[in-house]
Amino acid sequence: MEQEPLSYEEAITRAADAIQRFPLKDVQGVPLMSTIADNWKSISEFCPDPSDLLISTYPKAGTTWTQEIVDLLLNNGDAQVCKRAPTAVRIPFLEICAPPPIPSGLELLKQMKPPRVIKTHLPIQLVPVGFWQNKCKVIYMARNAKDNLVSYFHFDRMNLTQPEPGPWDGYIHKFMKGQLGWGSWYDHVKGYWKESKERNILYILYEDMKENPSREIKRIMHYLDLSVSEDVINKIVQLTSFHVMKDNPMANYSYIPKAVFDQSISAFMRKGEVGDWVNHFTPAQSKMFDEDYTNQMKDVDIPFRLNI
Amino acid sequence: MDLPDISSIKSPSRPEIFEFAGIPMISYFTKNWEKLKNFQARPDDILIATYPKAGTTWVSYILDLLYFGKVDPNGQSSLPIYMRVPFLESCFPGMPSGTELADNLPNSPRLIKTHLPVQLVPKSFWEQNSRVVYVARNAKDNVVSYFHSDRMNHGQPEPGDWNTFLEDFLKGEVVFGSWFDHVCGWWEKKKTYPNLHYMLYEDMAKDINGEVESLCTFLKLSRSDEEKNKIINSVQFDAMKQNKMTNYSTIPTMDFKISPFMRKGKVGDWKNHFTLAQNEQFDEVYKQKMKNTTLNFRTKI
Numbered sequence: 001m002e003q004e005p006l007s008y009e010e011a012i013t014r015a016a017d018a019i020q021r022f023p024l025k026d027v028q029g030v031p032l033m034s035t036i037a038d039n040w041k042s043i044s045e046f047c048p049d050p051s052d053l054l055i056s057t058y059p060k061a062g063t064t065w066t067q068e069i070v071d072l073l074l075n076n077g078d079a080q081v082c083k084r085a086p087t088a089v090r091i092p093f094l095e096i097c098a099p100p101p102i103p104s105g106l107e108l109l110k111q112m113k114p115p116r117v118i119k120t121h122l123p124i125q126l127v128p129v130g131f132w133q134n135k136c137k138v139i140y141m142a143r144n145a146k147d148n149l150v151s152y153f154h155f156d157r158m159n160l161t162q163p164e165p166g167p168w169d170g171y172i173h174k175f176m177k178g179q180l181g182w183g184s185w186y187d188h189v190k191g192y193w194k195e196s197k198e199r200n201i202l203y204i205l206y207e208d209m210k211e212n213p214s215r216e217i218k219r220i221m222h223y224l225d226l227s228v229s230e231d232v233i234n235k236i237v238q239l240t241s242f243h244v245m246k247d248n249p250m251a252n253y254s255y256i257p258k259a260v261f262d263q264s265i266s267a268f269m270r271k272g273e274v275g276d277w278v279n280h281f282t283p284a285q286s287k288m289f290d291e292d293y294t295n296q297m298k299d300v301d302i303p304f305r306l307n308i
Numbered sequence: 309m310d311l312p313d314i315s316s317i318k319s320p321s322r323p324e325i326f327e328f329a330g331i332p333m334i335s336y337f338t339k340n341w342e343k344l345k346n347f348q349a350r351p352d353d354i355l356i357a358t359y360p361k362a363g364t365t366w367v368s369y370i371l372d373l374l375y376f377g378k379v380d381p382n383g384q385s386s387l388p389i390y391m392r393v394p395f396l397e398s399c400f401p402g403m404p405s406g407t408e409l410a411d412n413l414p415n416s417p418r419l420i421k422t423h424l425p426v427q428l429v430p431k432s433f434w435e436q437n438s439r440v441v442y443v444a445r446n447a448k449d450n451v452v453s454y455f456h457s458d459r460m461n462h463g464q465p466e467p468g469d470w471n472t473f474l475e476d477f478l479k480g481e482v483v484f485g486s487w488f489d490h491v492c493g494w495w496e497k498k499k500t501y502p503n504l505h506y507m508l509y510e511d512m513a514k515d516i517n518g519e520v521e522s523l524c525t526f527l528k529l530s531r532s533d534e535e536k537n538k539i540i541n542s543v544q545f546d547a548m549k550q551n552k553m554t555n556y557s558t559i560p561t562m563d564f565k566i567s568p569f570m571r572k573g574k575v576g577d578w579k580n581h582f583t584l585a586q587n588e589q590f591d592e593v594y595k596q597k598m599k600n601t602t603l604n605f606r607t608k609i
Contacts, residue, residue, distance in 0.1 A: 278585040279583050279584075279585040279586075282580050284579040284580045285580075286584060
């Protein structure tokens with residue numbers, strides 16, 4: 001008889017022995033995890049249905065937050081429905097490949113019927129062309145560089161499949177040079193910004209969501225041609241607040257075994273604040289970073305805020 | 309005098325901090341307390357007083373060269389500075405105590421170093437009207453330097469991580485106590501004790517010529533420009549860092565792989581260590597603790 005299919009959690013537990021800090025490999029100029037790079041052909045050929053929705057972010061820019069908001073909007077704020085499975089199962093991570101028996105993003109997507117919600121960290125030039133050809137909707141969430149960098153640093157400390165981050169000072173330099181997984185933050189946020197009108201991408205800022213979640217959730221609602229009541233909006237705001245999500249086992253990745261996500265080093269949902277960078281950057285680092293930022297961002301006017 | 313054989317000293321476990329005479333202390337500085345308390349100062353002694361890591365070795369070496377650079381030129385190249393300028397309260401295993409080294413110094417005037425806060429200095433220094441040179445360093449650079457020093461010096465308590473050490477420093481829970489009490493205590497002493505010359509590390513870093521001149525005036529020393537220039541060249545940070553007689557490389561309890569004894573010596577290096585949040589919090593505490601003093605420091609030059 002056929003074996004009972006493994007739950008996502010069980011699959012990860014079984015694969016724990018094969019987990020290592022995977023090196024990065026270059027894919028069209030962008031450093032990606034070797035497991036992703038090794039399966040690049042399949043990923044790049046993925047063909048979405050026109051009804052599919054893509055949620056894209058640079059790593060640690062509010063991905064899970066956006067995923068939970070979208071899922072709740074699509075299910076009229078029903079918290080129970082949105083706890084039907086871990087985030088990564090409800091909204092597969094397009095390009096992610098992990099040791100068997102963990103299902104890859106593509107394998108999870110194959111088992112789902114459209115319309116599907118799909119997550120990616122790919123920069124715009126690496127997104128499978130099917131998303132554009134089929135005119136799929138794309139929501140992009142971006143976060144100010146300094147807080148994004150701090151969050152990514154702590155994530156790399158605890159995610160034992162990512163390359164070793166090394167010391168904080170060196171990590172800042174890697175970020176500025178675009179040497180982290182999924183490449184340059186600058187190229188990433190600028191790439192989507194410049195194409196957002198042409199390709200009907202909804203571009204959201206983490207700081208705006210933090211400051212006025214109700215307004216931003218409505219922007220997403222309208223973009224998705226949905227209509228939910230004010231009560232439901234308020235409910236979604238509450239259900240996706242940092243503290244509620246942090247305690248939500250379907251959103252906080254607590255089911256991932258310690259061999260993969262060592263949350264004793266740093267929680268997956270650590271602080272979720274705007275402005276935490278002041279607890280990490282020295283004045284010297286901040287000044288150096290600002291100079292690099294000014295230079296790299298001079299061709300765009302994305303209104304990031306470092307505090308609200 | 310013969311150098312004690314210190315090469316065979318094993319690194320002891322780090323000492324525990326405890327309260328003694330009102331300040332946090334370690335046993336290396338209290339074991340010899342009776343002899344310390346009864347130490348007989350002389351009128352021509354020069355006591356070099358600083359909070360730890362505020363430029364002690366720098367000013368010690370300047371004074372050593374001013375007094376003995378010509379008289380005893382071989383001394384500077386054969387005896388480490390910590391033998392030439394004894395650490396008064398020290399009593400490290402396998403080494404003569406600071407008071408013993410001082411009592412046996414052949415030179416006059418005796419140059420003696422201390423990190424004691426003003427209220428714990430042996431009273432004979434005041435009774436004999438001995439000369440005192442105090443050097444203070446801005447709090448931010450001082451705490452950074454103290455942190456790195458404690459990381460590499462097993463003769464000090466374990467500093468913990470930077471965040472912890474910074475909090476301890478602000479609370480005055482580090483060896484020799486509060487930086488605020490220390491620098492302000494000596495500053496107040498200056499008002500009633502004319503034989504105290506109070507120097508700022510940042511002034512030395514900015515204008516070493518001017519500060520050496522002031523020092524000579526205070527000490528009533530007459531030195532030619534040529535001599536002073538030679539001294540100033542010898543006490544440049546890089547020269548001292550390379551000099552085995554001033555860089556403490558002969559001390560076995562110091563792990564120079566972790567940090568050199570003379571690390572950077574710069575004004576403003578704190579900007580590479582304090583986060584912006586720590587800086588803001590530090591400034592708040594500083595403002596409160598320093599509100600009653602006219603003492604003024606620069607954190608950059």
